[in-house]
Structure formats: C-alpha cells, structure tokens
Amino acid sequence: MDKITNIERKTYNSMPLVDYNQELNELATYDDSERHTPLKKTLSSMKSLFAVQEEARVEHVIPQAPPPRHEESPSPFVQELVHLFSLMSAVSFATLRNDVEGIEIPLEKFMPSAPWPPVDPDVNSPEIRKSYHQGSRFVTGLKYLFGMTRTSKQRTLYNAARPFRVIGGVSDREMKALRAARGMVAKVTIVKLWVEAFISREYMAGATGKVAPPILSRLYQYISDGMIGYHQARKISFVPFPFPHAQLTALFNLVMLVFMPIMMISFTDRVYVAAVINFFCVSCFVGLHEVALELENPFQNPPNDIPLNRFHAMYNEALMVLFSGNHPDAWWQEPAQNKKDS
Secondary structure: OHHHHHHHHOOOOOOOHHHHHHHHHHHHOOOOOOOHHHHHHHHHHHHHHHHHHHHHHHHOOOOOOOOOHHHOOOOHHHHHHHHHHHHHHHHHHHHHOOOOOOOOOOEEEOOOOOOOOOOOHHHOOHHHHHHHOOOOHHHHHHHHHOOHHHOHHHHHHHHHOOOEEEOOOOOHHHHHHHHHOOOHHHHHHHHHHHHHHHHHHHHHOOOOOOOOHHHHHHHHHHHHHHHHHHHHHHHHHHOOOOHHHHHHHHHHHHHHHHHHHHHHHHHOOOHHHHHHHHHHHHHHHHHHHHHHHHHHOOOOOOOOOOOHHHHHHHHHHHHHHHHHOOOOOOOOOOOHHHHHHO
C-alpha cells in the first residue's frame, strides 16, 4: 500500500521512463485483492500515460550525438547575400560622405577580426595622414581655419585614405557597373536591385527551400525600410541650409567681432574685465555658428565627421555572424513523414 502511494506522488518527468516501467512491473505482481479496483485504475492510467510518452519519443527521436552543423561552411546563398548587403552598405555610406562625382569609390576587401577604423583621423599613422594632409600640423590648422581643407581635392584624398571594406571584395564587373551609374542615388539603387534580383532568382530556383513566401517577402520590406532611412540621411547630406540665412549669420559674426570689444570697453572702466567678457561673448556666438556648420553636414566635416568607416566595419562583423550557422547545441531532424513524402 505504501509503495502504491509513493508512485502516485511522483511527477511525470521526475524519473526516466525505464524506471517507471520497472515499478509498474513490480506492481503487477502485487497481491491487490483488498484494493483491487483502485489499483487497476492507477495501473491503467499510468500505463496509458507512459504509452503516449513512448509514442512521442519514437516519432521525434532526439539524436544522441547531434551533428556539428555549426562547423559546416555556409551555403552559397548566404555568402552571396552577405556580400551584397555589405556592398550596399559601403556604397550608401560612400555617397553620404559625398565622394566626388567621377572618382572611383574607395572599396577594399574586408578582413574579419581586423582592428576597428579609428574614430579620430589624427590617430592614423603618419604615412596615412600625409596622403591627405600635405604639410605640417600648423599649416594644416591654418587651412582648416580658412576652409581650405574642404576642397574637392582634399576631400578626395581624405576619403581615399579611409576606404570602405566589403565582405568578399568587389569584382571588376561590379566596379565597372558602379562607375557607369551616374549619380550617387543611382549607385545605391543599382546595388539594391542586385539584392532584390538575387533573392528572386534564388527563390524561383528553390534555393530558399520550403520558406513560406510571406516570410521571404519580409526581406524586400526590410530593404525598402533601409532605403527610406538612407534617403532621410541623404536629405541632411545634400540639402543645404538656406543661403541668405547662412550669409547673414556669418556677416553678423564679423560685425560682432568688430563692435563687441568697443561695447565692452564702454560698459566697464577696467580693461581686463572688458577683455574677459568680450572673449566669452564672442566665443559663444562664434562657437554656435561653427556647431551649426557641423550639423549642416555631419558626414563631411573632418575631423569631426561621423565615423562611417567604423559603423560599416561593425555592420560587417554583424553580417559575419550569419556564417556561424545554428546554435552550437541546437539539433534538428526531419520528421519521418516528410522523408517518406520526399
């Protein structure tokens, strides 16, 4: 009697199935004349429960040694898709950076686990800095103050020293097609069409397997969402601030530089107090003007430009995660019914 009660208190998964069957076999030989009906009900219910569990285990067998799927090489579909996504990101960032029209976009092959591109361009080696900063630091500082470092030549040299790296590299035909596309938007659009055409061809060829069309169509939607975000950033990069407003602001800053010291001298009798107040007032207004110039085009004002190279390198590393495959401890086995149908 105590043995029956102990078995009824055990949970369904607290003991392996073999141990439960052993307990039931011992119960079957028990003399149950006194409580025949309750024991039969207990045995029948527990046997039916174990039968359901055994049937489920037979239909969905868990392999004892799961195959190392994460060590397999990625499919050609994933490799080409990752390459196209990396190329589209590189071309998009290059157009936001305002690479000069007619100049070949600086693209190189991406090397996994390479050091991150520096956020501050002055951290680069002297050899790299000499390619876009001809002269000493003093001469470069003077050119920056007078706006001479923002010419097309200087921008081309600066961008060439900070290329975007593409997973799998860029073929000669891809580079030729990008050179033939006229305009920055056309270059991004042609890579977008390459991605969409590749996904469509692979789906029609059956490379995507049994993935449902509604799930696959989300790829097209995410590509469209990315293009919307690109065009929003392009507005900031290409649409200038109203010209009259910018010129008036620059003119008033010059007027303030001339008349502010005179106003401070008339405001106080002490020269050093006037000099300190004049310094802070002028620095405040001129600093606000310079900040406005930086915000007008945040992708093209070195050395304070947004580090697009670093962002693109992080995106490439995120794409490389797709090559790792499934979870290392994951398992999956095709059901027997699907194997018979195939």
